[in-house]
Amino acid sequence: MLYEQRCRRRPTSLARVAFAVLVTGASLCGSAGRGHASDLLAATVGAADTGMAAADLAAPRSPAGAQFANPAGLARFETTINGGLGVAYGTGRVEATFPAGYEENNSVIAMIPEFAYVKRGQGRWSYAVGIHGTVGTRYDYPKKPSVGVNHDLFAEVTIMAAPLSVAYRASDRLWLGVQLMPMFGYFRSHFAIPPYTPDDSEPLFKPRFKLTGPGLTAMGGVTWHANDQVSLALSARPPGKVWMDGSSITPTGDRQDTDLNLKIPAEISTGITLEPLDDWTFAYTLRWIDSSSLGESKVRFGDTSTFDFAFIPDATDEWRHAIGAEWRPTSTLALRAGVSHADHIVGNRGVTPLSYDGEDTRLYAGSGWKRGRWTLDLSAVYKFPDSRHIAPEYAAMFPGRYRSGAAVLLLFGLSRELG
Numbered sequence: 001m002l003y004e005q006r007c008r009r010r011p012t013s014l015a016r017v018a019f020a021v022l023v024t025g026a027s028l029c030g031s032a033g034r035g036h037a038s039d040l041l042a043a044t045v046g047a048a049d050t051g052m053a054a055a056d057l058a059a060p061r062s063p064a065g066a067q068f069a070n071p072a073g074l075a076r077f078e079t080t081i082n083g084g085l086g087v088a089y090g091t092g093r094v095e096a097t098f099p100a101g102y103e104e105n106n107s108v109i110a111m112i113p114e115f116a117y118v119k120r121g122q123g124r125w126s127y128a129v130g131i132h133g134t135v136g137t138r139y140d141y142p143k144k145p146s147v148g149v150n151h152d153l154f155a156e157v158t159i160m161a162a163p164l165s166v167a168y169r170a171s172d173r174l175w176l177g178v179q180l181m182p183m184f185g186y187f188r189s190h191f192a193i194p195p196y197t198p199d200d201s202e203p204l205f206k207p208r209f210k211l212t213g214p215g216l217t218a219m220g221g222v223t224w225h226a227n228d229q230v231s232l233a234l235s236a237r238p239p240g241k242v243w244m245d246g247s248s249i250t251p252t253g254d255r256q257d258t259d260l261n262l263k264i265p266a267e268i269s270t271g272i273t274l275e276p277l278d279d280w281t282f283a284y285t286l287r288w289i290d291s292s293s294l295g296e297s298k299v300r301f302g303d304t305s306t307f308d309f310a311f312i313p314d315a316t317d318e319w320r321h322a323i324g325a326e327w328r329p330t331s332t333l334a335l336r337a338g339v340s341h342a343d344h345i346v347g348n349r350g351v352t353p354l355s356y357d358g359e360d361t362r363l364y365a366g367s368g369w370k371r372g373r374w375t376l377d378l379s380a381v382y383k384f385p386d387s388r389h390i391a392p393e394y395a396a397m398f399p400g401r402y403r404s405g406a407a408v409l410l411l412f413g414l415s416r417e418l419g
Contacts, residue, residue, distance in 0.1 A: 043320065043340060043362070044068070044131045045114050047084050048414030051366020051379035052324030053338025055283040057271030058223055058233035061326075061336075061368070062377070063116035067130045067163045069269060069285075070221035070235040071177030074128050076165040079120045084413030086112035090383065091405035094141060094353045096398035099196050101147040104353075110137045114413065124169040125177060128179075133160035141353045151192035151206060154241070155354045158186040159242070163219075173225040183215035185242040187260060191354065193307060193328040195397055205251050205307050209258045211299075215242030217264045231273040239293065240264035250303050257302035262311060289318040291345040312355055313396060313403040314347030324364070334368035336379070351390045352397035358386030358404045373417040381409035 044054035059073065060066035063082045066073035071406030088110045096102040116130035138156035143149050165179035192206035197203060217240025223233045245259035271285035294312040300309050324338030342360040366379030389402040 001252075002007075014401040023353055043322075043360075044341070044376075045112070046082075047086070047114075047366065047379045047411035048336075048368055048375075050086075050381060050409075050411055051336030051368070051377065052283060052326055053322040053340045053362070053364040055271065055285045055322040055324035055338055055340075055352070056281075057235065057269055057285040058283065059281070060232040062114075062415060063118040063128055064114040064130055064132060064413070066118075066177075067116055067128060067165055067179065068132060070223065070233050070271075071128075071163075071165045071219060072167055072175040072221035072223040072233065072235070074118050074165055074177055075169045075175040075223070077118045077120070077126070079118065079418045080415055081117045081418060082413060082415040083115045084182070084377070084411060085114070086411035088112060088407060088409040090407030092139070092356075093403040093405065094398060094400065095189050095403070096400035098392065098399055099143055099147040099149065099198065102144050102149055102398060102400075103391055104141045106138075106140050106146065108138055108352075110134055112409075112411065118165075119155075126169075127279060128163070128165040128167070130163050130165070131160065132163075134158065137414045139354045148196050148198045149238060150197065151190075151203065152194065153191045153195065153353045155189040155191075156187070158184075160184045161217075174227075175223040176221070177223075177230040178220045179218065181217045181219065181240070183217065183240075183242055183264075185213055185215055185244045185262065187209075187211040187262075189354070206305065207248050207258075207301070207307070209246050209299075211244035211246040211250035211258065211260050213244035215262070215264065216240055220288055229275045233269075233271045233273075235267075235269045237264075237267040239266045239290070248301060250301075250339040254303065256304065258299065259302075260311065261297060262301045263293050263297045265293045281326040283322075283324045285320075285322045287318075287320040289320075289345075291318045292316050294345075295350075310350075312346055312350055314350030316343075316345050317348050318342055318345050320360075332370045334370075336366040336368070338364040340364070348388075348390055348394040350396055351388065351394075351402055353402075355396075356388065356402040356404070360386070375415040377411075377413040377415070379411045381407075381411075383407040383409070 017182045027115045044050040045068035046062040046065035048061035060379045113313040114132045117129040141153040163179045163181045167177040188210040192203040193205040219237040221235035225231045242262040248258040267289045269287040273283045295315040297311040320342040322340040326336045363382045385406045392399040
C-alpha cells in the first residue's frame with residue numbers, strides 16, 4: 001500500500017519523474033548526440049562498423065562510422081560516398097505489482113539511416129558531410145481501466161544529426177579530425193499525473209505535447225599508427241544541446257508554452273586496433289558517456305511549472321566495452337564479428353514505463369563484399385533480454401518488473417569510391 005499512499009499524498013511529485021523518453025543516440029549522444037546505452041543510447045552507425053561491434057575506433061570501416069565515432073578516421077578514405085539503412089525490432093514489458101494486474105507489452109520498429117560523403121582534398125586534407133540518426137523509437141503502453149490506469153502512456157523521439165567534418169593527415173602515422181554536428185530533435189508524448197487513480201478520480205494533469213527544434217554539438221578525434229600493426233585512437237565530444245519547444249494544455253484547458261532544452265552528454269572514447277596477421281584485424285574500444293547529465297534537462301511547462309520533470313530522473317553514466325574482429329579470406333570478402341556490453345543509465349528512482357533500460361549485452365556479425373569500386377556491407381545484431389525489479393520504495397510510477405526483451409537489428413550499407 002506504500003505506493004498508493006504516495007499517490008494520494010504527493011501526486012505532484014510524480015510530475016518530476018513521470019517519464020523520460022527513448023533517446024537514440026544517438027541516437028542521442030553521438031549520432032544525434034549518441035546514445036542507446038542500455039536501450040537509451042545508440043551504440044553504432046554504419047553496417048560495416050556495426051559488424052565489428054563499433055570497436056574499430058582506430059580504423060573505421062566506413063565514412064559514416066568515422067563521423068559517428070572518430071572524425072580522424074576519415075583520413076583513411078579516398079573520395080567515397082556511403083549510404084545505408086538499418087531496421088531494429090525490440091519489445092518491452094511492464095508487470096506492475098501495484099496496481100496489480102497491469103501487465104502490458106510494447107513493440108518498437110525503428111529506422112536507422114546513414115549517409116556520408118568524404119572528399120579527399122588538396123594536400124593532407126579531407127572533408128566530409130553526412131546524416132545519421134534514429135527514427136521511430138517509442139514507448140507505448142496502453143491504458144487498462146480495469147485496474148485504475150485510465151490513460152495511455154506514450155513517448156516517441158526522433159533525433160537526426162548532420163555532421164560537417166574535416167580531417168588532416170599530420171603525417172603518415174598521425175591523423176586529426178574535428179566536426180560540427182547540427183541536429184534536429186522531435187519529441188512527442190502523452191500521459192497522466194498521477195498515472196493511477198484507484199478511486200476513478202480525474203488526474204491532476206494530462207500532458208500532451210509535441211516538441212521540435214534544432215541542436216548543436218561537436219566532436220574531435222586523433223588516430224596514431226604506432227606501426228603497421230598497431231593503431232590507437234582517442235575521440236571526445238563536449239556537452240551539446242537540442243532546443244525543442246511546442247505547447248500543451250493546462251489543467252484548466254488553456255494552452256501553455258512547453259519546452260525541453262535537452263543537454264547532449266559529453267563523451268570520451270578510446271580504442272586500439274591490431275593487425276598481427278595478414279588478413280586479420282582485432283579491435284577494442286571503451287566509451288564513457290556523461291549520461292547522468294540527462295537528469296539536468298527538464299520538460300518545462302510555462303504556466304504550470306509545478307509539473308516540470310527531468311528528462312531522465314536519477315540518470316547515471318554509461319560505460320561501454322566493445323571487442324571486434326575481421327577476417328578477409330579473399331581480396332573481395334570480409335567477415336566480421338563482435339560483442340559489446342553497456343550498463344544501464346536509468347537509476348531505480350527514475351524507472352517508469354516510459355523510462356527504463358537494463359544491462360545491454362549484444363552479439364554482432366557482418367560481412368563486406370567488394371567488387372570494383374563498389375562495396376556492399378551487411379550486419380546483424382542480437383541484443384540479449386534483461387529485466388529489472390523495482391521496489392515500491394524506489395518506484396517513480398509503477399513498482400514491479402520491467403523487461404527489455406530480445407532485440408534484433410539488421411543493417412545494409414553501400415559504398416562507392418569516386419576517385
